[in-house]
Amino acid sequence: MKFKKIILAAIIVIAAQSTYAQYLGDALRFSQLQNSNTARFEALGGSKTAIGGDLSSLYGNPAGIGMFTKSEFSFTPSLRLRSNDISLSNTSSTSSNIDLNNVGVVFNTKTYKTKDLDKGLISLSFGIGYQKKGSFRNDFNYGLTTNQNGLGDLFAETATSENQSQANLGSQVNGAAYDSFLINDRGTNTTVYDPITSLTADQLQLVNRTGGSSSVDFSLGANISNQFFLGGSIGLSSFRYSSIEKTNEVGLFRQPGTTNDFDYDVDYTRNFDTNGSGINLKLGAIVRPSKEFRLGVSIESPTWYSVTDNYSETLYNNLDPIEGTDSYPFDYSLRTPLKFNGGLAYFFGSKGFISADIGYEDYSTINFSSSDSQTDITTNRNIKSQFKNVSNYNIGTEYKVTDKFLLRAGYQSLGNPYKTLNNSDYTVNSYSAGFGYRFGTYYLDMAYVNSSDFSTYSNYVLTGNNQPTTNLNTKRNNVSLTFGVRF
Structure with a gap:
């Protein structure tokens, strides 16, 4: 097992970003999860810290459920549409899925009073809700031509890093690369390997990501x-x-020792399967100094996750019955950043309001810990050097057209968590709009959210950082509906 850990440290590669180690990428991915919203607050750009009185308060500022005057139930399904513009091949791909954003209930109870009914503790509300905090779903594929940066170059590096002769290679994948004539030792030094593939080759990259994050929240x-x-x-x-x-x-x-060239056709596959569970706490307050103004603050503790990671990689020769698989199960703990939010809302009588939030979190405070001290030191050092604090902004407005029909619009900006990375901006901007309709004790809300984000992708990394890498511009269009009832 110890030898496998040494091999893992030598050959494990990136999970999602072209210059990041697997656990560094995962630490950020699982720390960027955002709390869910009903369709009403989706349309408001997620601006909810100072508003309250909506099931979104279950997942944001819990002080907001203190504003309920009746009990309430709602659920919010959504349709998610994605398109990826891929720079390396100048192509695009699309995918979609249906999700349940959230479902929750709040029970409101008045306190028993015999004197002033508007002073002191007027009511308590208890809520429980399920929320989908994020979806990892995405599919894309593209083709390219290598230039001295193909799989032969990768396995020459990983086999050399073992410092073993061919008969003693610990990695089955490196052994399969040798047997498939992607690499060969130098002869004069049998622990150093070189690619024997042609300088250029045709590659097809296929990526299929699934999964998501959810939470069950209990609020008072x-x-x-x-x-x-x-x-x-x-x-x-x-x-x-x-x-x-x-x-x-x-x-x-080229067959070693000859001038004969032969075809090869191989598949190199990386499989990621990561599960985590954790707990967090939220505290919040909303102050209404006048009928027009509301001020809100909330703090969300880090989420303390226990994570099981099952990573494996396989090299399969499509022309000969040669296959090699290496598996690296690993358990670790992850602590996400502390989050602060502040909000301000101004109400225009009974006709509507405008609301704005600002949030703060410091991704350099992410903490990774496991039974492997060297992995911990390296990962936490890279977290502090690569990530930084961010400010997130939300603004939204609601206008009551009639007593039953309301219009909404909003904007959200999630800050770039990287200190420097390819001089690119990883800020995520979202634009939203929607409407609401009230009929008796029932209501229906709809929201449309358009957002885009930038990332880079490569299925492996070379020491010279010249692996085939593409830019991904992902556009997301989400439509959500909330159906609710007050009782």
């Missing part, structure tokens, strides 16, 4: 004199991330 809110609203919640979170990332490479290799 209090209404004090209709001016102060306090709340707290406990969230039980979990996630599942799966990714199959395959490189098919077709080209020519």
Whole structure:
């Protein structure tokens, strides 16, 4: 097992970003998860810290459920549409899925009073809800031509890093690369390997990612004199991330000791299967100094995750019965950043409001810990050097056209978590709009959200950082509906 860990340290490669080690990429991926919203607050750009009175408060500022005057139930399904523009091949791909954003209920109870009904503790509200905090789903594929940066170059590096002769290679994948004539030892030094594939080859990259993160939240809110609203919640979170990332490479290799060239056709596949579960806490307050103004603050503790990671890689020769697979099961703990949010809302009488939030979190405070001290030191050092603090912004407005029909619009900006990375901006901007309709004790809300984000991708990394890498511009269009009832 110890030898396998040494091999793992030598050959494990990136999970999602072209210059990041697997655990560094995962640490950020599982720390960027955002709390869910009903369709109403989706349309408002997620601006909810100072508003309250909506099931979104279950997942954001729990003080908001203190504003409920009745009990309420709602659920929110959504349709997610994705398109990827791939720079390396100048192509695009699309995918879609249906999700349940959230479902929750709040029970409101008035406190028993015999004197002033508008002073002191007026009511308590208890809520429980399920939320989908993030979806990892994405599919894309593209073709390219290598230039001295193909699979032969990769396995020459990983086999050389073992410092073993061919008969003693610990990695089955490196052994399969040798047997498939992608690499050969130098002869004069049998522990150093060189690629024997042609300088150029045709590659097809195929990526299929699935999974997501969810949480069950238990919240308690209090209404004090209709001016102060306090709340707290406990969230039980979990996630599942799966990714199959395959490189098919077709080209020519030269048989050692001859001038004869032969075809080769191999598949190099990396399989990621990661599961985690954790817990977090939220505290919040909303102050209503006047009928027009509301001020809100909330703090969300880190989520303390226990994570099981099952990573494996396989090299399969499509022309000969040669296959090699290496597996690297690994358990670790992950602590995500502390989050602060502040919000301000101004109400235009009974006709509507405008609301704005600002949030702060420091991704350099992510903490990774396991039974492997060297992996911990390296990962945490890279977290501090690569990530930084961010400010997130939300703004939204709602206008009541009639007593039953409402219009909404919003904007959200999630800050770039990287200090420097390819001089690219990884800020995520979202634009939203929607409407609401009230009929008796029932209501229906709809939201449309358009967002785009930038990332880079490569299925493997070379020491010279010249592996085939593409830019991905992912556009997302989400439509969500919330159906609710007050009782």
